[in-house]
Amino acid sequence: MIRPEQMSRVSVTGSKQVLETVIEATHDLNLFHITDYDGSWDGFDPGRSVQGAETAADKLVTVRSLKSILNVDDADAGPTRIVTDEEISEELESIRTTVNQLDDRRQELRQELREIEDRIEAAEPFIELGVDLDLLTGYDTLQVAIGRGDQQSVERAIDSADSLSTYEIFTGSDVLAIFARPTDAASDTALTDVLVGTEFVSVDLPTPITTETDTVTASGDNTVFDSDTKQLSPKEYVRNLEQRRQQLEQKFQEIEEELENERADTAGFLLAAEEKLAIDAEKAEAPLSFATTANAFIAEGWIPSSRYDELRQALAEAVGDHAQVDEIERATFSASGDDHVREDIPAGSGGGGNAGAPAPTAADGGDIDSDARADGGTAVVMDDDEPPTVQDNPGAVKPFEILVQAVNRPSYYEFDPTIILFLTFPAFFGFMIGDLGYGLIYTVIGYFLYTSSRFTDRPAFRSMGGITITAGIFTIIFGILYGEVFGLHLVATYLWEGVVGLSHAPIEKGLSPAGIEWARGWLVVSVLVGVVHLNIAWIFGLFEDIELHGAKDAFLENGSWLLMMNGFWIWVFSDALRPVAPEFIYTTFSAEGVLPLGFNGFPAMEVFTIPGMGAITVPLAIFVLGLVLLAVGEPVEAIEFLNILVNVLSYTRLAAVLLAKAAMAFTVNLLFFGVYVTNAGDGAEWHFGLEKMPQVGEVYHGHEVTDVMFGGLIHGDAATILIGLVVLILGHILVLALGVTSAGLQAVRLEYVEFFNKFYDGGGREYSPFGYEREFTTED
Incomplete structure (x- = not known):
């Protein structure tokens, strides 16, 4: 629990005749974390992928592309199934053809819809302009400019121009349509030249409606129209575009329904096919990490020490004496990684040896030992890599591993601080919030995250759910001890004073x-x-x-x-x-x-x-x-000796957040219920007006009221009560949310900055065993 699970370095040596069988057996175990061979050993080369690897990889790419197009997720799987290579070959091409055709058509419709939307947006300003589109172009004796700008600035520029004799400006929305007659000596661009330097930006006329496959007109006939065959007002233009959009949207919806039907029919097959192809590809590419000769192979990697016998027995049952399994070393827990901290397992001892046979044999016409051991008798041929880290924590503690991994995965040779986080983080959080009501809500939220089926394949959410449950439970415990529920002292009144007989809750804020x-x-x-x-x-x-x-x-x-x-x-x-x-x-x-x-x-x-x-x-x-x-051991660190003061005082944020959150909840309840005061000076006590708001001088619940801090919205008329309910609900939601962002972050900061910095470096490797946990397929 404090230490990661102990790992052993294992070497599997065998004949190439049994290579695929060994791969199958180790893959089924999902146990062997393979070390990649780096090619540094004379006489040994990296292995080659098994025949069919490229085909499996290509099919896997196709399946994942189809899953993406159809938006298939794990919830669509249905029952597990057996998927054969023949079934994949027969069905996959048919599904690919159908889906790609539908998706291509969907993309075409989406693009055409996008163009229609752009045209409608461009045409809308012309509706208020009130000028038919055909009247905005095509003149011999008039020059026309259409755009956005300042009308007064444009008029001043035209009035002062000698090249234009008369003009008229039509306005609509923010678009100006300028019609001007040039003088006889003016150029063809006289109007454009005059507008240069004014606050005027030209806009394009709406483009004609054209289509290759579908037609629509204002009258409903089947004639394709454009600017040459149909003269349109802006309203007619937009109306016909909208009709066209409706047709396209209907066709788009039909395509979507076809794709949805295809998804429903093929989702289970695609998920199962993806899993089978991923397994096949993983097995086929495994030899790339092996060291090989013409006749033999060596695979080396890490397994949990407690499961070494399981690996030996599985390979013995699979290939008999055609492979040899050796436990090379059992890594101990020290950060140096030097040989002296590793427990070497001598050959022939209980920790190593042949996978079920008394002695290695020549399985393929050559001796395994002489062919595989070119380094003078040792079975270590791979890089001197560090063992991967398997955090060995019980179920209740395991969700807190995500908080440790947010900094870094523990090194194999370090202490795993997860158990300390499990014991301290929720206690810090609960201490700072300390409220029965808030704690119940946190616990419910955490339970939802931890148990909801929508987060089954998202372990990070499940882990956060487990953390939230624990933090919520501690918040409930402290809330009971403080005697508070949503900032009200009801637990203190009815439990600690009413049932137990104390004068107040065991602790107060x-x-x-x-x-x-x-x-x-x-x-x-x-x-x-x-x-x-x-x-x-x-x-x-x-x-x-x-x-x-x-x-x-x-x-x-x-x-x-x-x-x-x-x-x-x-x-x-x-x-x-x-x-x-x-x-x-x-x-x-x-x-x-x-x-x-x-x-x-x-x-x-x-x-x-x-x-x-x-x-x-x-x-x-x-x-x-x-x-x-x-100063003797680390002279440079001696100048930081004040950390013993600074680091410890940093923990006073626990008390600060406690008082801040209590004050926020108090303020919300003060506004809604009101608060009256009994006694005075240092002995003054504050009470919420839950039943009524007493007057100053009145004796209420055995105490004389000395002051009223606030009368409370609930004690007003109907309008103030309604406002008060909004304040009460939103206020407590805000306190609940800030409990995560302040109390949660401050608790995490104490763990990461103050605690971790003293001993924790991280940098461990994730344990990634060769194998696959089946979800959608079965071999039975």
């Missing part, structure tokens, strides 16, 4: 003046949480460094930080600082404090006094010792 000590206490709690959390991080780093560099270097690197941090904070919480430190540091956990654990601070533990500097205590001496050790 500390918003009111009477509960201010709780707010101060949560700052102390946050600091102590930070100390514990960082201790775990540096202890992880300490043990990792012991395996990597040895005890001395580990203690200088991580032990020094542990000494500094713990020495410093014990000194802070000791009597040595009592005269200058805030009193709540020592009273929070005292017998009279809000969390009465009987702790009043550590004793001073004075060792000696330095004149002019003050007393040197044991905790302070421990801090100095840690700083000296850090």
Whole structure:
């Protein structure tokens, strides 16, 4: 759980006569993470793909293209089925022909519809212009310009032009149609030349309607029209375009229905065919990662150590003594990756040997050992690659792996911090939100994400669902302890006061003046949480460094930080600082404090006094010792010694977000229910007007009301009640959403920035075994 699953490096050596059988057997196991051969071993070449690989790959491309066109997804699969090569060959070409024809026609219709839309959009401004389209062009003695611009600017330019004698401007929407008569001496572009430099931009006339296959006219006959055969007003032009669009949309819908029928008929086959072809292609291309000679092959890779015997037995049953399986090494957990941290498995021991036979044999006319082992007897022929990482966490913890992988997959030789995230992230989140109502909603949302069938093939959503469920449960637990549901103290009133008989909930958030000590206490709690959390991080780093560099270097690197941090904070919480430190540091956990654990601070533990500097205590001496050790081991890091203060104080964001979210919920409820005050000064208590809003001086529920902070929208007329309901609902939705963006992100930040940085590097490889988990096909 703290460590990834232990992996063993395995070599499979055999005759090429049994190559395909070995591939089949290992593929069915879905266990062997194959290492690619890099060609560095003399006498061995990378293998060649099995016959039929190219054909399978081509068919796979075709199937995936058809799936994309038909929008087939996993939900369309239906029951598992057996798909044969013959069935794929017979049906695939027929489906491809039909689907491609329909899709080509759909693309043509889509393009024509797009053109129609463009023409309608271009023609609409001409409707308000009120001039038939045929009157906007084709004159011998008039020059016409159509465009958008400032009419006054255009008129001034034409009035001052000598090349134009008369003109008239028609306007509609933002389009101007300018008709001008040039003088006898004017050029053919006189109007265009005059408009240069004015606020005028030409627009094109709507293009004629033409089509190769379908016709439509305003009168409904079957004559193709264009600007030469039919004179149209802009309204007629647009109306006929809209009729054409309706026809195209109808045809487009018919094509869509045909494709939908084809999808319903072929989806199950395509999904099953894709899976079979993907399996065939994977098997056929597997030898590309093998080292081969003329007669033999070697496949090397990683498997979980606990399943080594399973691989040996499967290959023994498949090929007998025609292949040999060796467990070359069993990787231990150290970040160095040197040979001394790997447990070599000697030949002939229980960890290696022939796959079921007493000795290797010449399966193909040559000796396997002499043909395959060209390096002097060792079976290691591939790169010295690191083992892949299999995070070994139980079911409830597994969803939190996605939070670790968001930073990086753990290296095989590192501690996997997932279990720590499982224990701390939901607790941080629940502590900051702490509300029964919000917690129930988070839990329901998480349950939906985790169990919904629409996310079956999206493991990231399922993982986030599992995380949300856990965070919601902790929010419920803290909400019960705080006595709150949607910011109201109903749980405290009916459970802790009514049933249990306490005067208030076991813990409070500390918003009111009477509960201010709780707010101060949560700052102390946050600091102590930070100390514990960082201790775990540096202890992880300490043990990792012991395996990597040895005890001395580990203690200088991580032990020094542990000494500094713990020495410093014990000194802070000791009597040595009592005269200058805030009193709540020592009273929070005292017998009279809000969390009465009987702790009043550590004793001073004075060792000696330095004149002019003050007393040197044991905790302070421990801090100095840690700083000296850090300077000896990592001189550069010594300048960052204040991290023991900064990193721990960063955890006070837990208390800050707690109070901020509580204040937001309080504000929403204040606006709706109103709040009245009992007592005064530091002892003032705030109460929501759930039943009514009492008056100042009135005794209500045994308390004299001293002030009314806000009367509450619910206690007004019908209009204010309606406004209040909107405020109440939207306000709590906002608090619920900000709980994710603030409490969630702050909790993640503490994990990533403060915790991970102390020991975690990541960079592990994903375990990707050779095999396939069937979903749509079966071999039975």
